Structure formats: C-alpha cells, structure tokens
Amino acid sequence: MAAxxxxxxxxxxxxxFLKENCRPDGRELGEFRATTLNIGSILTAEGSALxxxxxxxxxxxxxxxxxxxxxxxxxxxxxxxxxxxxxxCSSRFRSGPPGEQAQAASQFIADVIESxxxxxxxxxxxxxxxxCWVLYCDIVCLDYDGNLLDACxxxxxxxxxxxxxxxxxxxxxxxxxxxxLEKKRPLKVHRHPVGSSFAVFDKTILIVDPTxxxxxxxxxxxxxxxxxxxxxxxxxxxxxxxxxxxxxxxxVSRAVARHTEVRKLIDKxxxxxKMDT
Amino acid sequence: xKDAPLSNCERQFLLQAIEQKKRQDGRQTYDYxxxxxxxxxxxxxxxxxxxxxxxxxQVSCELASPKDSRPTEGLLFTNLELSQMASPAFEPSxxxxxxxxxxxxLERCLRNSKCIDMESLCIISxxxxxxxxxxxxxxxxxxxxxxxxxxxxxxxxxxxxRPDVSIQGQDITVHPxxxxxxxxxxxxxxxxxxxxAFFQQGTYLLVDPCEREERVMDGLLFIAMNKHxxxxxxxxxxxxxxxxxxxLRCSKIASVKVSEITExxxxxxxxxxxxxxxxGKCGFAESMSKERITSLQTVExxxxxxxxxxxxxxxxxxxxxxxxxxxxxxLHAVGLGQVGEGVSSGWGVEEDEExxxxxxxxxxxxxSRKGDVVVISDSEEEEVVVLQ
Amino acid sequence: xxxxxxxxxxxxxxxxxxxxxxxxxxxSYFQGDTNVLSGVYGxxxxxxxxxxxxxxxxxxxxxxxxxxxSVRERAREQCVRExxxxxxxxxxxxxxxxxxxxxxxxxxxSLLSCCLNAACMALMDAGLPMxxxxxxxxxxxxxxxxxxxxxxxxxxxxxxxxxxxxIDSAQKGVLMATTKGSFSVTELQxxxxxxxxxxxxxxxxxxxxxxxxxxxxx
Numbered sequence: 001m002a003a004x005x006x007x008x009x010x011x012x013x014x015x016x017f018l019k020e021n022c023r024p025d026g027r028e029l030g031e032f033r034a035t036t037l038n039i040g041s042i043l044t045a046e047g048s049a050l051x052x053x054x055x056x057x058x059x060x061x062x063x064x065x066x067x068x069x070x071x072x073x074x075x076x077x078x079x080x081x082x083x084x085x086x087x088x089c090s091s092r093f094r095s096g097p098p099g100e101q102a103q104a105a106s107q108f109i110a111d112v113i114e115s116x117x118x119x120x121x122x123x124x125x126x127x128x129x130x131x132c133w134v135l136y137c138d139i140v141c142l143d144y145d146g147n148l149l150d151a152c153x154x155x156x157x158x159x160x161x162x163x164x165x166x167x168x169x170x171x172x173x174x175x176x177x178x179x180x181l182e183k184k185r186p187l188k189v190h191r192h193p194v195g196s197s198f199a200v201f202d203k204t205i206l207i208v209d210p211t212x213x214x215x216x217x218x219x220x221x222x223x224x225x226x227x228x229x230x231x232x233x234x235x236x237x238x239x240x241x242x243x244x245x246x247x248x249x250x251x252v253s254r255a256v257a258r259h260t261e262v263r264k265l266i267d268k269x270x271x272x273x274k275m276d277t
Numbered sequence: 278x279k280d281a282p283l284s285n286c287e288r289q290f291l292l293q294a295i296e297q298k299k300r301q302d303g304r305q306t307y308d309y310x311x312x313x314x315x316x317x318x319x320x321x322x323x324x325x326x327x328x329x330x331x332x333x334x335q336v337s338c339e340l341a342s343p344k345d346s347r348p349t350e351g352l353l354f355t356n357l358e359l360s361q362m363a364s365p366a367f368e369p370s371x372x373x374x375x376x377x378x379x380x381x382x383l384e385r386c387l388r389n390s391k392c393i394d395m396e397s398l399c400i401i402s403x404x405x406x407x408x409x410x411x412x413x414x415x416x417x418x419x420x421x422x423x424x425x426x427x428x429x430x431x432x433x434x435x436x437x438x439r440p441d442v443s444i445q446g447q448d449i450t451v452h453p454x455x456x457x458x459x460x461x462x463x464x465x466x467x468x469x470x471x472x473x474a475f476f477q478q479g480t481y482l483l484v485d486p487c488e489r490e491e492r493v494m495d496g497l498l499f500i501a502m503n504k505h506x507x508x509x510x511x512x513x514x515x516x517x518x519x520x521x522x523x524x525l526r527c528s529k530i531a532s533v534k535v536s537e538i539t540e541x542x543x544x545x546x547x548x549x550x551x552x553x554x555x556x557g558k559c560g561f562a563e564s565m566s567k568e569r570i571t572s573l574q575t576v577e578x579x580x581x582x583x584x585x586x587x588x589x590x591x592x593x594x595x596x597x598x599x600x601x602x603x604x605x606x607x608l609h610a611v612g613l614g615q616v617g618e619g620v621s622s623g624w625g626v627e628e629d630e631e632x633x634x635x636x637x638x639x640x641x642x643x644x645s646r647k648g649d650v651v652v653i654s655d656s657e658e659e660e661v662v663v664l665q
Numbered sequence: 666x667x668x669x670x671x672x673x674x675x676x677x678x679x680x681x682x683x684x685x686x687x688x689x690x691x692x693s694y695f696q697g698d699t700n701v702l703s704g705v706y707g708x709x710x711x712x713x714x715x716x717x718x719x720x721x722x723x724x725x726x727x728x729x730x731x732x733x734x735s736v737r738e739r740a741r742e743q744c745v746r747e748x749x750x751x752x753x754x755x756x757x758x759x760x761x762x763x764x765x766x767x768x769x770x771x772x773x774x775s776l777l778s779c780c781l782n783a784a785c786m787a788l789m790d791a792g793l794p795m796x797x798x799x800x801x802x803x804x805x806x807x808x809x810x811x812x813x814x815x816x817x818x819x820x821x822x823x824x825x826x827x828x829x830x831x832i833d834s835a836q837k838g839v840l841m842a843t844t845k846g847s848f849s850v851t852e853l854q855x856x857x858x859x860x861x862x863x864x865x866x867x868x869x870x871x872x873x874x875x876x877x878x879x880x881x882x883x
Contacts, residue, residue, distance in 0.1 A: 033617065036613070100743060231847045231850075238747045242832075242836055243839050245588075248857070250597060261603045268614050279710070318698045329686040360766060360768060362685070362691075412731050414768060561695070561700050565693070573680060573873060575678055579675075580674065581671070582672060585862070
C-alpha cells in the first residue's frame with residue numbers, strides 16, 4: 001500500500017511525513033545522513049578521499065603537474081577543479097560531454113576554492129615566472145542520491161589535506177626542473193570550508209541534506225558554505241522559492257553546527273592515519 | 278523551434294508585387310533600408326541596424342604567435358554567430374548552411390581583401406604578433422545579414438584601438454589605456470558587401486532583400502567593393518545563370534551604394550570621435566530613444582541604508598543559536614570515519630561499508646604499518662595484521 | 666568595520682522594450698554602462714526530448730560578447746533559469762517551450778543582476794503569466810567594509826566580497842543568491858536588507874515603465 005502511494009503520489013507521500021516533522025527515511029528535518037569519509041583511497045593520486053553521505057558517493061583525486069605560470073600572475077599556480085557526473089551514478093545523467101548540472105557543480109567548486117582561499121595559489125609557485133604546480137582536482141560521483149555539492153566539498157577538502165607535493169629544484173645549469181620524490185611536504189590548507197545543503201518543500205518547510213527524490217520534489221535548493229571562523233565562503237541559491245532573511249539565518253545556524261561536525265570527522269580520520277605511520 | 282512556413286498565396290503575392298516593381302515596404306528596386314550605426318562605450322564595439330535587421334560587432338585583440346609561413350604578419354579572425362535571439366530557427370551549436378556561407382563570405386570580404394595592414398600588427402617577428410578577432414552577433418533577422426554584418430565588422434575595425442606596446446629585448450610590456458593612448462588599426466580600404474536578389478530566373482533584381490523577399494528569391498549575388506570601385510569579392514549562390522551585362526550592371530549599382538555607405542560610416546565615426554573628445558557620454562544607453570513609449574530611464578538614485586544594520590542585527594539576534602552539541606565522529610578503521618546516524622547508505626550492512634574502505638588499505642598498510650598501533654574490531658583487518 | 670554611510674547608489678538605469686521584431690518579447694536593459702539585450706520566444710512547439718508533461722520547458726542562453734559561452738555562462742544560465750522558473754506560471758502552458766536569450770552588450774560590473782532585470786522585462790514584454798516580478802541586485806563589500814550597491818567593474822575588482830540577489834516583488838524574499846569572496850553573517854544580512862530596499866526602486870521603475878507603455882490606452 002505504502003509503496004503504491006509513494007509511486008503514485010510522491011509529493012503527497014512526502015508531505016504526510018513532513019506534517020509529522022520527520023522524513024520518509026526516518027530522519028528529522030534538520031538531520032544529515034550518515035557521512036562516511038575515507039582518506040587516501042587512491043594510491044596513484046597525490047591526494048584522495050572518498051565520501052559517502054547516505055547513498056551519495058563521491059571520490060576526489062588530486063593530480064599534480066608542473067607548468068609555467070601565466071604572464072599576469074607569475075607567482076601563482078593553478079587549481080583546476082572538475083566535477084564529473086558519469087552515467088553510472090544515476091539514470092538521470094547521460095554519457096558524453098558534461099551536462100548542465102556537472103558544469104554548474106564544477107563552477108561552484110571553483111568558486112568555493114577561490115572565495116575561501118582554501119589553497120593560496122602563491123604556495124604553488126616553484127620559481128617566479130618560470131615554474132609552478134597545477135592541481136587537478138577531479139571529483140567523480142559514483143552514486144547520485146542528492147546533495148552532491150556537500151559531498152564534493154568534503155571530498156575536496158579531505159583530499160587536499162591528504163596531498164603531498166614533492167620537492168622541486170631547478171638545476172641552475174640546464175634550467176630543467178628536478179623532482180625529488182623522496183622529500184615530500186604536505187600542501188598548506190589555509191581554511192576549511194564545509195557546505196550544508198537545504199531544500200525547500202512547499203515553499204515553507206526547510207529540510208537539510210535532501211536525497212535525490214527530495215531534490216526533485218522540492219521547490220528550491222540552497223547551499224551554504226562556512227569556514228572555521230564562522231565566516232561564509234559561499235551562499236549558493238540558484239533559484240526556486242523566495243526565502244526571507246530570517247529563514248536564511250536559520251540555515252546559516254545549522255551550517256555552523258555542521259561545520260564542527262565535519263571538521264571533527266576530517267581531523268579524526270587524518271589523525272588516525274598519522275598515528276598509523 | 279521551426280520558422281513559420283510561407284504560404285503559397287503569400288509567395289504568389291510577393292512575386293507578383295516584384296513583377297510590378299513594387300516592394301512591400303514601399304522601397305524602390307535599388308533602395309536600401311535605412312541604416313543606423315551606433316557605438317558602444319568600448320572601442321571596437323558597434324551595432325548596425327539595417328531596417329529591422331540588427332547585428333552587433335565587437336573587435337578584440339590578444340597576443341599570439343604568428344604563422345610560420347608569415348612571421349611578420351598579424352592574424353585576423355572573424356566569427357559570425359547566429360544567435361537564437363535573431364530567429365527561433367537558428368539552433369545553437371549547429372553549423373547550418375547559412376552560417377557557413379556567411380562566415381566564408383565575411384572572411385573573404387575582410388581577410389582576403391587585405392583591408393588591414395597586417396604587418397603593423399607584428400611586435401617581434403616570428404615570435405609575437407597581435408591577433409585581431411571580430412565577433413559578429415546577429416540580434417534580429419530580417420534579411421540581408423551579409424550586408425549588415427560586413428558594415429558592422431568594418432565599422433568596428435575602424436573604431437577599434439589596440440593597446441600600445443613597448444619592447445625591451447625580449448620582454449613585451451602592454452600599456453593599459455590609462456598609461457598610453459591606444460592605437461587605431463591602419464586600414465587601407467573599407468570593403469562593403471552589397472547583396473542582389475534575383476527572381477524568376479534572373480528576370481527581376483532587388484537590392485537589399487528583406488526576409489520575405491529572401492524566401493522567394495531564386496538566387497543571390499554578393500559583391501564586396503570599396504569606395505575606389507575595386508571589387509574585393511564576388512559570389513553568386515542559389516544556382517542561377519547570370520549574363521555578363523547583369524553582373525556589370527550590378528557592379529555599377531554596388532559602386533554607388535558602397536560610396537554612400539562608406540560616407541555614412543565615416544560620418545558616424547567622426548561623430549563618435551567628436552563626442553568622445555568633448556568628454557560627452559557615449560554608448561548604447563545614450564543612443565536609446567527617449568521618446569519611445571516602450572522605453573524609460575531613471576537618474577542615479579540613492580538607497581537609504583540607515584536602518585539596515587538594525588534589521589540585520591535583529592534577524593541574527595532572533596535566530597536560533599546553533600546547538601553546541603555536535604555529533605562526534607566514529608572511527609571505523611584507519612583512514613575511515615563516520616559521523617551521524619541518520620540514514621546510512623543502502624549499500625549494505627556496516628561490514629560492507631568498511632570493506633569498501635578497506636580495499637586499498639592493505640597495500641598502504643604494508644609499507645607503513647607497524648602492526649600494533651590500532652585497535653581493530655574488524656575481522657578482515659585482523660587478517661592483514663596477521664599476514665605481517 | 667567602518668562607520669556605515671547612510672546612502673548607497675544605484676547607477677542610472679533604464680530599459681527599452683519591444684525593440685526587436687522577431688522575438689515575442691524583447692528588452693534592452695542598462696545599468697550605468699552595463700547593458701544586456703534579451704529576447705523571449707514562446708510558448709512554442711517543444712522538442713519531444715525536452716517536453717515536460719505538466720508545464721512549459723524553459724531554456725536560458727547567455728551569449729558573451731567575445732568568444733563562445735563557457736562554464737561560467739552555464740552557471741549563470743542555471744541561476745537565471747531557476748529564478749524565472751520560480752515565478753513563471755509555466756503550468757499554464759504545458760508541453761511547450763519558452764526560450765530566453767540574453768546577449769551581453771557591455772559588461773561594466775553587476776552583470777548578473779542586469780541579466781536578471783533584462784530577463785524580467787523581456788518576460789513582461791512577451792506577456793507571459795508570472796506569479797510575481799523579480800529583480801537582480803548586486804552588492805559588493807569594499808576592503809573597509811562599506812556596502813556598495815550596483816558596483817562598476819572597477820569596484821568589483823577592488824571588493825572583498827560580491828553578492829548578487831534576486832528579489833521577488835511579492836514578499837521581497839531572496840529568490841536567488843550567489844556570492845564570491847568571504848564575508849560574515851552580519852554582512853550577509855545587511856546586504857540582503859540593502860538589496861530589499863534597492864529592489865523597491867527597481868520595482869517602482871517596472872511599474873512606471875508599464876504605466877508609460879499603456880498610458881495611451883488607459
């Protein structure tokens with residue numbers, strides 16, 4: 001009976017739960033799904049992390065390359081994020097060139113990196129005007145069940161914290177770079193942005209961490225990115241239901257709590273790895 | 278979205294009118310529609326209105342390396358875009374026949390006619406030259422795109438100014454406009470395209486066909502010419518046979534039209550120069566008609582900010598304070614933690630989840646694990662330790 | 666934070682509607698030197714692959730002035746599209762297509778807000794049913810903490826943070842928000858409050874322009 005109701009009237013089905021201040025999967029309105037983090041999942045990458053928020057699974061790998069900096073910014077390196085939504089992660093995506101959602105997500109991650117200054121591109125400079133590092137942050141979604149952006153940011157942050165750059169010297173005679181793979185230093189991560197996503201139901205009810213189904217039924221989505229000092233790095237609301245300043249403030253409060261949660265998780269996992277070595 | 282088709286009676290009506298030397302908009306056979314040229318605030322930006330047809334052209338430049346075969350010459354690129362705004366029939370990211378034809382013709386008109394001194398764009402021979410790019414956007418389509426585009430492109434090129442550069446050894450410094458006055462391109466001549474539409478197998482001829490006339494025409498002849506009456510490019514399309522006399526007659530008409538249009542362009546350029554020199558306002562906003570009932574403008578308006586801080590403070594004050602108690606993460610294994618108990622993944626039971634994290638664990642463990650540091654609850658993990 | 670000034674300014678702005686003959690609705694909107702031209706087609710026949718059974722399909726295209734649209738334009742398109750979808754009563758035209766094309770004519774700061782305003786004016790010109798109107802406001806926070814509305818390109822470059830909001834005319838709520846740079850929660854709330862105030866000016870302008878348009882009929 002319930003299954004039939006869910007299929008025939010998905011919106012009514014969700015509403016009947018929301019009326020009782022809970023959600024079909026048993027969560028409260030302000031509750032996130034279990035977030036699992038595994039750091040160092042890919043050994044061939046310089047840094048990597050796998051994040052699961054409920055069923056949503058995202059893996060991030062950081063690859064580094066040496067390149068010459070631009071004329072405009074001779075002391076700056078590059079950070080190139082890319083979010084991929086392959087057809088395997090959900091039936092809603094097709095294979096081929098990146099769709100609108102993947103492009104928007106890539107742009108969002110690029111904005112977060114730029115706004116939060118999580119990496120200062122000056123740190124990536126090896127020699128002024130000659131040589132710098134390029135960080136390719138490839139984020140691939142393996143299973144799409146809503147709240148992609150949160151998962152992407154956690155994966156990116158954890159992977160960056162896991163990244164080690166080898167030492168590079170420029171040979172003064174040949175002017176060729178020499179990479180010393182033995183000596184590695186961790187990448188400096190200046191700030192720790194963490195995102196929290198919200199969905200608006202029926203123009204009034206706010207729920208956190210929406211699943212794919214909740215996303216498609218909702219009338220608006222929003223992502224708030226906070227850093228550890230309680231400053232906002234990004235408020236991304238692409239459209240949908242209009243919200244008042246008060247409602248936004250509630251979201252911000254929830255995002256602050258979420259930040260501590262995730263920060264602790266990342267720190268604990270990293271610590272366990274440090275103890276391990 | 279497809280364009281609305283033309284009905285047979287409309288077609289017949291149009292053709293009959295042409296036979297009687299009449300045009301729908303009251304023009305004579307050799308008349309152009311009114312041409313309006315306006316400039317933007319930037320250098321190298323202009324719109325051209327030819328009747329209702331409207332195109333926007335923008336010239337930009339960047340440093341590039343020259344072609345190996347011509348190390349002392351700059352580069353010129355033209356790109357015409359048929360925006361969907363111009364007509365719903367234009368589909369984005371599709372190379373339609375019309376688009377290819379127009380782009381080819383524009384390239385011939387501008388690049389192959391050598392109207393710009395390309396050698397003056399060279400900075401260091403074989404290393405760095407200016408690459409000039411002309412973007413033409415079609416904004417509204419009412420026939421004769423070619424003529425409108427060629428006027429827009431050459432006007433924008435004449436209006437454009439590139440930044441000054443200085444060379445010291447191998448280092449190139451590009452001076453912004455505030456430091457040194459930008460330099461105009463040196464233009465030898467202005468090729469302008471004139472289109473002739475032929476009807477009834479070449480019996481009738483019209484200058485500057487509008488969209489409806491283009492739909493019933495049999496063939497089209499483009500003649501690009503400058504005011505010195507030199508033909509820069511000539512192309513007939515649509516598969517009609519033209520007699521020698523017809524082509525000659527067309528070229529005579531073209532020479533008259535071209536000198537008229539060239540004069541108009543010069544007048545527009547001079548006018549813009551004068552306004553800029555006097556420090557007056559320029560740009561499209563200024564050229565917007567204020568009398569039209571559909572347009573309205575306001576002056577700079579202040580926004581009161583006195584009670585803004587108060588409102589903000591109130592909202593923050595009234596909001597719920599974030600809860601102090603946060604969930605603490607649980608560590609399942611080395612490098613694998615979890616926070617929150619909400620819904621864990623439907624991927625399976627707890628063990629599975631750790632499995633997935635474990636996949637790569639043993640390999641790394643081999644290199645670094647001392648073996649006794651971590652308290653392990655997972656049976657598989659234990660196996661790894663035992664192996665060591 | 667520096668002592669707050671009591672006023673901030675919106676640059677001179679204006680709009681011309683119905684200036685293109687082909688589209689069903691068109692508008693050219695300018696704020697200072699920033700200028701965006703918009704055209705709307707629809708409701709019209711929709712491709713089967715894009716058909717939605719209970720409402721109209723809205724497509725938004727943003728064309729940059731130089732070169733081809735990039736990922737940045739895609740992200741802006743998404744913002745404009747979802748804002749329009751929230752106010753358009755698209756269920757009144759099921760199984761049809763609406764296309765909104767925005768052509769950037771000149772960018773001198775506050776481009777996204779100009780795109781939003783041009784979009785709203787074009788939708789009004791096309792006579793599409795909407796539940797309310799919307800407008801876009803860009804605020805920048807300068808290095809010394811001053812809020813500047815409708816910044817120029819130069820002010821944007823010097824700013825510490827930049828936010829663009831779409832405000833609806835019914836409740837003055839935030840339809841769309843996108844930010845750059847980092848800022849405190851107080852600054853966010855202040856910018857929202859300023860934008861809501863500034864939106865009143867723009868909605869008054871919308872009202873005036875509609876009044877002017879129909880003044881001969883009334």
